Amino acid sequence: MNPSVLKSLSAAASLQLGGRVPDALAELRRACQQGERAPQLYYAIGHLEFELEQYDAAAATYRELLDLDSRESAAWHNLAVCLERTGQWESAAEAFQRASELDPRRTNAYLGRGIALLHLHEPQTALEALETCLARQPFREAALRGKAAALHLLDRPGEAADIYQQLLARDPQSEDLLTNTIALAIDLGDYQRVSECAQRLLEADPSSVVALDCLALAAFARRDYEAAAQFCTSLVEVHPEHFAGWFNLGIACQRLGNHREASGAYSRAVLLDPQSAEAHLYLGTAWQELEQWEPAQSAYEQALALQPAMRAALWNLALLCERRRDLREAETLYARLTHCYPEAPDAWFRLGCVRLQLGDFPGSVETFERCLAFPTQRSEALLNLGIARWRRGDPAPAKEAFRQILPSDPAFVPALRCLAAIALEHKDFEPALKLHKQLVELEGPTAELLYNQALLLQKLGRAADAVGCYRQALKKRPEFPEALLNLGHALVALGQPEEAHSCWQNALQVQPELAENFLL
Numbered sequence: 001m002n003p004s005v006l007k008s009l010s011a012a013a014s015l016q017l018g019g020r021v022p023d024a025l026a027e028l029r030r031a032c033q034q035g036e037r038a039p040q041l042y043y044a045i046g047h048l049e050f051e052l053e054q055y056d057a058a059a060a061t062y063r064e065l066l067d068l069d070s071r072e073s074a075a076w077h078n079l080a081v082c083l084e085r086t087g088q089w090e091s092a093a094e095a096f097q098r099a100s101e102l103d104p105r106r107t108n109a110y111l112g113r114g115i116a117l118l119h120l121h122e123p124q125t126a127l128e129a130l131e132t133c134l135a136r137q138p139f140r141e142a143a144l145r146g147k148a149a150a151l152h153l154l155d156r157p158g159e160a161a162d163i164y165q166q167l168l169a170r171d172p173q174s175e176d177l178l179t180n181t182i183a184l185a186i187d188l189g190d191y192q193r194v195s196e197c198a199q200r201l202l203e204a205d206p207s208s209v210v211a212l213d214c215l216a217l218a219a220f221a222r223r224d225y226e227a228a229a230q231f232c233t234s235l236v237e238v239h240p241e242h243f244a245g246w247f248n249l250g251i252a253c254q255r256l257g258n259h260r261e262a263s264g265a266y267s268r269a270v271l272l273d274p275q276s277a278e279a280h281l282y283l284g285t286a287w288q289e290l291e292q293w294e295p296a297q298s299a300y301e302q303a304l305a306l307q308p309a310m311r312a313a314l315w316n317l318a319l320l321c322e323r324r325r326d327l328r329e330a331e332t333l334y335a336r337l338t339h340c341y342p343e344a345p346d347a348w349f350r351l352g353c354v355r356l357q358l359g360d361f362p363g364s365v366e367t368f369e370r371c372l373a374f375p376t377q378r379s380e381a382l383l384n385l386g387i388a389r390w391r392r393g394d395p396a397p398a399k400e401a402f403r404q405i406l407p408s409d410p411a412f413v414p415a416l417r418c419l420a421a422i423a424l425e426h427k428d429f430e431p432a433l434k435l436h437k438q439l440v441e442l443e444g445p446t447a448e449l450l451y452n453q454a455l456l457l458q459k460l461g462r463a464a465d466a467v468g469c470y471r472q473a474l475k476k477r478p479e480f481p482e483a484l485l486n487l488g489h490a491l492v493a494l495g496q497p498e499e500a501h502s503c504w505q506n507a508l509q510v511q512p513e514l515a516e517n518f519l520l
Contacts, residue, residue: 005031005038012044021048039065039072046078055085073103080112089119096129107136114146123153141167148180157188173204182214191221207238209245216248228252236268243272247279250286259289277306281313288316293324309340315347322354330354345374352384361392379405383414395422411442420452429459447476451483458486463493481511 008031015024025048031041042065049058062079066072080095096113099106110133117126127150133143144163151160164181171177178197185193195218201211212235219228232249235242250265266283273279284299300317303310318333334351337344352367368385372378386401399422402415409415416435423432433456440449454469470487474480484507491500507514 002036002038004034005036005041008036009040009044012048016048021052024048025052037068039068039075042068043074043078046075046082050078050082055082058082059086071102073099073106076102077106077109077112080109080116084112084116087119089116092116093120107133111140111143111146114143114150118146118149118153121153123150126150127154141170145177145180148184152184152187157184160184161188161190173200175201175204175208179210182210186214186217189221191218194218194221209235209239209242212238213244213248216252220248220252223255225252225255229256232265241272243269243276243279246272247276247282250282254282254286254289259286262286263290263292275306277303277310277313280306281310281316284313284316288320293320296320309336311337311341311344314340318347318350322350327354327358331358343374345371345376348374349381349384352381352388356384356388356391359391361388364388365392379409379412379415383412383418386415386418390418390422395426398422413439413442416442424456427459429456432456433460445472445476447473447480447483450476451480451486454483454490455486458490458493463490466490467494479510481507481514484510485514 012024059082076099083092093116100109114130148163198214216231229252235245253262263286280303287296303313321330337347355364371381390398420435450473457466488500488503
């Protein structure tokens with residue numbers, strides 16, 4: 001070695017041992033400035049720069065050394081470590097690769113390359129490098145951790161879990177290992193493991209956000225909402241600015257039916273993050289459960305201001321407006337839903353119902369016809385389509401819609417009722433009578449159905465049969481004035497005026513207004 005280089009190295013070593021690292025570095029740099037190009041100088045400079053955390057400068061020094069000799073394996077390795085410290089993962093991976101190619105015995109280079117490739121989201125090549133390291137050093141912790149992470153990313157959670165279990169046996173209180181094990185257990189759906197590891201984290205740090213969050217998550221997974229609420233309460237007591245803690249507390253309270261407490265928790269979450277559309281949405285649901293319509297509507301509107309196409313907010317607000325009889329606004333919201341989510345059958349169905357209530361029969365017909373493109377709610381859509389057509393003044397297509405229901409659902413009472421009503425409306429007494437008999441078989445002999453059947457029999461001139469039905473109706477409901485009145489008329493037709501007058505008197509006692517039927 002050149003004596004002047006040896007002198008500089010000796011002086012620098014003395015200064016370093018005396019704690020004067022910057023001075024030692026300055027001594028070595030002077031030697032380089034004077035034209036010395038010995039590799040030992042560059043290694044020493046790079047080492048001191050690294051010690052001073054001057055990683056970019058150290059990387060530049062090692063590059064200068066490699067310009068002198070590109071086959072320096074140690075220089076490539078040290079350069080890679082400097083690049084790793086500054087987050088230059090791609091360049092670091094390449095440098096580690098070069099170091100291992102020049103000296104395959106350099107185990108650290110395989111480890112470094114594996115870690116860099118993990119940061120580059122290349123788990124398969126990372127795994128290969130890490131396994132090379134572990135083939136030589138089977139119990140190296142950093143390599144085992146890296147391998148577990150790679151396996152996790154490669155969707156091989158069982159193998160990753162085995163490694164974490166092995167590592168935790170050595171260091172059971174490691175926060176990093178516990179956190180990684182929890183993340184893996186969540187992916188595996190192993191909430192018992194999540195709870196165990198989170199409890200150990202909590203023992204190490206009673207204010208751990210991760211521990212309390214994960215204990216609450218495990219409680220939610222087993223539907224223990226009391227425990228979830230307790231963990232969330234502990235979390236917000238220790239970390240009152242923790243948005244997720246308040247939000248999850250709201251969910252737990254809501255699941256327990258404590259909607260007042262839920263609204264308070266969601267309100268805190270909204271204050272912490274006013275831009276969270278989900279928090280506004282859930283706050284709206286809590287207010288709605290409390291029948292606080294205006295605050296609920298305001299919360300939903302705020303959620304939609306943040307996310308105009310938020311499906312749940314549009315749906316809940318539309319239902320709320322419909323319940324409050326604000327049908328025009330409900331129609332607008334359902335129309336927005338169908339525009340944003342054209343494959344949402346429920347939205348099309350509710351839109352049709354609202355238009356029907358608004359008297360927009362053509363619009364309702366069009367909407368229910370659109371509903372029929374979906375297999376769900378087919379009977380209900382056909383029923384309402386028939387009603388809309390009927391009210392639009394189209395009885396024939398209305399009957400067609402009702403009849404389409406019956407082959408698949410012959411006992412669908414609402415369709416039979418509508419067909420019977422249309423038959424009555426058009427004085428088709430025989431079909432109407434047949435339909436009423438079906439309804440009696442399906443619903444049982446109610447007073448109303450028996451009365452309607454009697455009226456139809458009377459219209460068809462079958463007074464004796466009508467009397468029998470009126471009497472059955474009156475057994476079901478003795479004070480049924482219309483039945484008493486019409487029974488009297490049927491009895492007159494059968495030549496029984498005395499009993500007819502008795503029926504009429506009873507009818508007038510129940511409902512005196514019926515006197516108009518006799519006096520006018």
